[in-house]
Structures are given as C-alpha cells and as structure tokens.
Amino acid sequence: MEPFKRTTGVLAPLDRANVDTDQIIPKQFLKRIERSGYGPFLFYDWRRQGGFILDRPEYQGATFLVTGPNFGCGSSREHAAWSLLDAGFRAVIAPSFSDIFKSNGFRSGLLPVELPETAVRQLIDLAVRQPGIEITVDLESSLISLPARGESSGWEADFSVDPFFRECLLNGWDEVALTLRQDADIARYESTRPGWLPISR
Numbered sequence: 001m002e003p004f005k006r007t008t009g010v011l012a013p014l015d016r017a018n019v020d021t022d023q024i025i026p027k028q029f030l031k032r033i034e035r036s037g038y039g040p041f042l043f044y045d046w047r048r049q050g051g052f053i054l055d056r057p058e059y060q061g062a063t064f065l066v067t068g069p070n071f072g073c074g075s076s077r078e079h080a081a082w083s084l085l086d087a088g089f090r091a092v093i094a095p096s097f098s099d100i101f102k103s104n105g106f107r108s109g110l111l112p113v114e115l116p117e118t119a120v121r122q123l124i125d126l127a128v129r130q131p132g133i134e135i136t137v138d139l140e141s142s143l144i145s146l147p148a149r150g151e152s153s154g155w156e157a158d159f160s161v162d163p164f165f166r167e168c169l170l171n172g173w174d175e176v177a178l179t180l181r182q183d184a185d186i187a188r189y190e191s192t193r194p195g196w197l198p199i200s201r
Contacts, residue, residue: 001108001109001172001173001174002109002172003169003170003171003172004090004091004109004111004139004169004170004172005138005139005140005170006136006137006138006139006140006141007063007090007091007136007137008063008134008135008136008137009061009062009063009064009090009134009135010058010059010061010062010063010064010132010133010134011062011063011064011065011066011123011126011127011133011134011135012053012054012059012062012064012065012066012127013053013059013065013066013067013123013124013127013128014053014054014065014066014067014068015053015067015068015124015128016067016068017068017069017070018068018069018070018073019067019068019070019071019072019073020072020073020074020075021072021073021074021075021076021077021079021080021101022074022075023043023045023046023074024042024043024072024080024083024084025038025041025042025044025077025079025080025082025083026041026044026045029041029044029079029083030077030079035082035086035108036082036086037086038079038082038083038086038087039083039085039086039087039088040087041083042083042084042086042087056131058131058132059131059132061088062088062089063088063089063090063091064089064090064091064092064093064135064137065084065089065091065092065093066092066093066094066120066123066124066127067092067093067094067120067124068094068095068120069094069095069096069117070094070096070097070098071092071094071096071097071098071101071112072092072097072098072100072101072102072104072105072112073098073101074098076100076101076104077104078104078107078108080101080104081101081104081105081107081108081110082108084105084110085108085109085110089110090110090111090137091110091111091112091113091137092105092110092111092112092113093113093115093120093123093137093144094112094113094114094115094120095114095115095116095117095120096114097112097114106162106165106168106169107168107174107175108174109169109172109174111137111139111161111169113137113144113159113161114159114160115144115157115159119157122155123135123144123155126146126155133146134146139161139166139169139170140170142158142159142160142161142166143156143157143158143159144156144157144158144159
C-alpha cells in the first residue's frame with residue numbers, strides 16, 4: 001500500500017453522525033473481487049437523492065473527509081475503507097470510529113484520525129465556510145495544520161495513532177508486506193523441515 005507521511009489536500013465536510021458502512025458502500029456493490037473500483041459507488045444512495053455536499057465542484061478530488069462521531073459503524077466490510085481510498089481520500093477525521101472500520105482503515109492504508117468534537121466541529125465549519133480549503137495531515141509529527149492566510153491566523157491540532165499502525169502506514173506495510181519482511185526466516189525454517197512433511201503452498 002502507499003506510504004502515508006505528510007499530505008496536503010482539500011478537506012471535504014460530511015456533517016453527519018453514525019455513518020454506517022452500508023451508507024459508505026451499499027451491499028449491492030460488494031460482488032467485486034478486487035480492492036479497486038469502489039470509488040464511484042461511495043455514498044451511492046445519498047448521491048442519488050441529489051444535492052449531496054461531496055458532489056459540489058469545490059470538493060471534487062478531496063483528500064480528507066471530516067465527519068461526525070461513530071463513523072464506519074454497522075457491518076464489518078473492508079470495502080468501506082477501500083471505497084474511500086478509491087475515491088481519493090487518504091484520511092478520515094472524526095471524533096470516533098467503529099473499532100472494525102478503524103482497523104480496516106489502518107490495514108488498507110486509510111488513516112483514521114480521532115480529534116475532540118470541538119476540533120472536528122471547527123474543521124467542519126471551516127470546510128463549509130471556505131469550500132476547497134486545504135489542510136496538511138502529517139503522520140510523522142502527528143499534526144493536522146491549516147496555514148495562516150490573510151486574516152486567518154491558522155489552525156492546528158495534534159493526534160495520536162497506535163504505534164504499530166503508525167509504523168505500518170509510514171512505511172506502506174500491509175499484512176502481506178509484513179509477512180515478506182520475514183522472508184529470510186521463513187525460508188530458513190522451510191529448509192529445515194523434514195522431507196516427509198507435506199510441501200508448503
């Protein structure tokens with residue numbers, strides 16, 4: 001997966017709480033066997049109703065999504081994280097996430113950032129008042145920042161991430177890559193296995 005170190009991009013607001021995985025990617029789109037191709041169906045039902053905020057031109061190509069608490073609740077589908085990544089999002093910022101969505105995000109290369117509700121509200125309000133505003137998410141320094149411009153004095157907030165997942169994201173290690181890091185040890189073990197044992201596949 002692509003490493004995440006420091007990224008700057010447009011912030012898109014989704015001012016809703018308890019966004020469940022069936023709203024993120026409806027079940028009828030889960031038949032694909034690849035991890036790609038889900039982006040066009042992200043928030044499909046809401047988009048069909050028309051006037052969906054993320055369809056506004058100012059938020060096209062957004063890199064970050066800021067939203068309400070308990071994001072990613074519901075069924076434990078990895079496709080929710082895949083669809084966000086496929087649509088171009090690198091991180092989701094919220095007061096809280098479902099545990100399974102958060103884990104799926106980390107393992108897929110999507111960074112879930114938990115901030116206090118007051119900080120999330122500030123970001124949502126900024127993104128609504130100034131459509132197309134850009135922020136920087138720096139995983140190396142664990143900091144989200146908005147540079148000072150004109151009359152704006154800037155904004156920043158620090159966040160914390162589980163150390164194991166932080167290292168994986170910084171290095172672009174998914175579970176396959178983590179296994180391959182042990183390739184020499186695996187080969188050494190396999191070379192000592194008795195010949196009468198079944199061949200590993």
